[in-house]
Amino acid sequence: MRWSHLKRNTEPTANVADRPPGLDGLPVIGSTLSFIRNPLDFVRSIGEYGDVVRYVAFGREFVVISDPELVETVLVSRDNEFWKGEFESRLGDIVAPDGVFYAEGSDWRRQRSLLQSLFTPKRIEAYAADMVDETVRMTDGWTDGTIVNVREELSTFTLGVLTRSLFDLDLEDERADVVVRMVDALGEYVDAEMLGVRSVLPSWVPSKPERKFDRAMADLDALVESLVHEHRESEGESDDLLSLLATAEYPDGTTPSPNEVSDQLVQFLVAGHETSATALTYTCWLLANDPEMQRRLAREIETVCGDRNPRIDDLGSLTLSEAVINEAMRLYPPFPFIHRQPHESTTLGGYRIPPESTLQLPLSSVHLDDRWWRNAESFRPERWLPETEQNGNWKCDRPEYAYFPFGGGPRHCIGMRFAMTELQLSLAAMIRRIEFEPVTESLGPTWKVSLDPGPVKLRIRTRDR
Template sequence: MSQSTQRRSETADSAASNDGDTREHPAGEQLPGPDGLPVLGETLSFLSADIEYGTELQSYGDVVGFEALGRQFVAVYDPEVVQEILVERDDEFCKGEFERQLGDLLAPDGLVFTEGEQWARDRRLLQPAFTPGRIRSFGDTMVARAAATVDGWDDGAVVDLRSECSRLTLDILTRTLLDLELDGERGRVVREVVDAIGDRTSGFASVLPDWLPTPTNRRFERRMNAMDDLLETLVAARRTANGDGHDDLLSTMLDAEYPDGSTMSAETVRDQLFTFLFAGHETTALGLTYALWLVAGDETVRADLDAELDSVCGASDPGFGDIPALELTGAVVDEALRLYPPAYAIYREPVGETTLGGYTVPDDSTVMLAAYQIHRDERWWDAPAEFRPRRWLAGDDDRPEYAYFPFGGGPRHCIGMRFARMELQLALATVLQRVRFERVTETLTPDAKTTLDSGPVEMRVERRDR
């Protein structure tokens, strides 16, 4: 749940003021929250990577203060306050120091971490790679790659879905958005760096300095270096092939011009490429893993999905045109992202002292929007812990808009949202058409790392006649 230390430094962003809101608590009233240990505060619990720690904090209220890692955190469990922060008062919040520490370690100039004008001009530059028309054209590749993945599984075999889905979503991302095929070795470099990042940026390893030669630090350094070499090779190959008719995200990065006529620096291209390879496959892999695991545990949902697939697709592969009719498949995606949101918390920092839910919040606080807990709050969801995809089809949406925000919200919502939803729906349909799964991993205890990490998810494969 945390990160620290720096690979590259960046200056802090913006300062501004705000009017704040006024609720039932007079501004200045102390935030409710745990007292914590002297000096350490809640650091030990915070570093435990236990997703349920955020649930324990919720017992103090909807806006909760706690100290950890020598900083003031404010956890938010109220969907209205989430909406204020991400949408209505978004100019009063930035990503802030906590996020910047992770950015400095990975890709400071990548879209996830930049702020202000630098972020706005890069988002504008990269957005054309994600138009509905572009995304739509990726449908066949998504289905073909999912089918090829299933073809690699023998009847009766036990597979680790977490790593199979990771391989699949990386394959899809690189073939579609980057027009690249990463062979086994180069794909391994990317997947290994994701694991190393998870270990390096969560738990107690995250607070140890870079220079300490711990096995985690050494592995992280080694894998980041391998990743940098790979990125350099990919960019060099594309530059050499300039004019070969590529029309994708990588070419957009290399060729597009900012309004002042300048282009992206080599360092920024590296950081953007890193960001998309990381943010664009790890999250989707987890979403697909959770969805398939949940379906395998519910015979009724599985039977209804079989019926939907048979009636919509018959013996043919699913395609982009089938998406509206694959209603239950879409609802399974929504429900999996509700129960297990890969981005389980979103962090922000107020640009000046402010108020949230009526409480005064100091300017250097780290505000944590608790998606995992809000998605499971019984005030907004019936039987919140249960897997009930049909709740999405019942028109029962009388709840605050931000009771569900797996892709964030406001100007910084996920740029890959449309891509990810389509990929999840088509991949799920393609896999379920071909196989059934029996759970070998019976219970999941996900870790709150950079993403909500499922750990290995073993499933026995049974081939299904179409």
């Protein structure tokens, strides 16, 4: 690697007029090839040279921010100086341009205020039984000794949960096939975009994945429009998100347009389906490779739940299950990067950042930084238990944003409580009924829509109940 004006970002001699140290890369393409080969390793290697470091890829400048205090600055204390940025908003343009995830300014505030009321504890409690029911239905299909691709199974499971909670549709309903086809087509399309398929075609020629996605999205729009009409005409009450959006009103008396309703649902489908399936897959694989932790978890679940399935009011007592999930997302954050872009020239860590630069906040690096985490690359759920921190066995003085799987600040993940409820209840319902043994020996995560682990095969052992 060739670095220009290389210096440690922590040095007090940095002048606010200086640009961050940077990787020269190759002529024209910069570090694009290095990033594509292994984005996680590439960005992590950059962190060895400082907490604010720049590189060029995909024709734009990225500035990697690896200091938790600066992450907090960008996401929380000075969040009004930054927006999602051109790089991250590309996905919004593809998927759901009218949704809350990529909205800015007053549009974002209006949508966020409306949607926040749909994710209250009371609303999520109404979805909890469906989460457990879907888990039981999945595990009932697993027999003792069977080898399953848990990535595939859990993807179907989380999609089932979302289809019921968002649309009040069972996956076996033929209309749910429209949702399944859209999610599959989106994954193919985003993967193709990440691999640069678009760059080898004229701008006016749609790629095969793009055509497939457009057809699937048109079918989903038609389904949503039909369901919105049904719900607005119905006199009955329903707690699914579509029903709530269909009958919602903004303060000015207007209602969300069909396009906006569709885009909100698509964004929750993509974010909720991918992140939860990914987090659960890594969690199950890590437990399969740590039999003692899996036994400890099973004992906790038996103590709390006895001979019944877990309920939402058990969550406060399932402290080890929460710790296991937190640790899995520390090691393998479902979204490994968050991107922001300054509205105008600013400074971070004593360095000047121009408005055209894309800030890259690497969860996958910060979560593994041994400055904040002892035995950073080891699976140690006990580090999250209150008694462990009180005993001083772990780094209790680490900055808050040494761990941020759901982002932070005003734009933190709106579905965070929904996701943690789903992850904790489904894990407890699984481990109460079965245990995992490893088959897939190692993982090679790749950055696609989420931090995709690839196929993960585990052997199922049923528990005597």
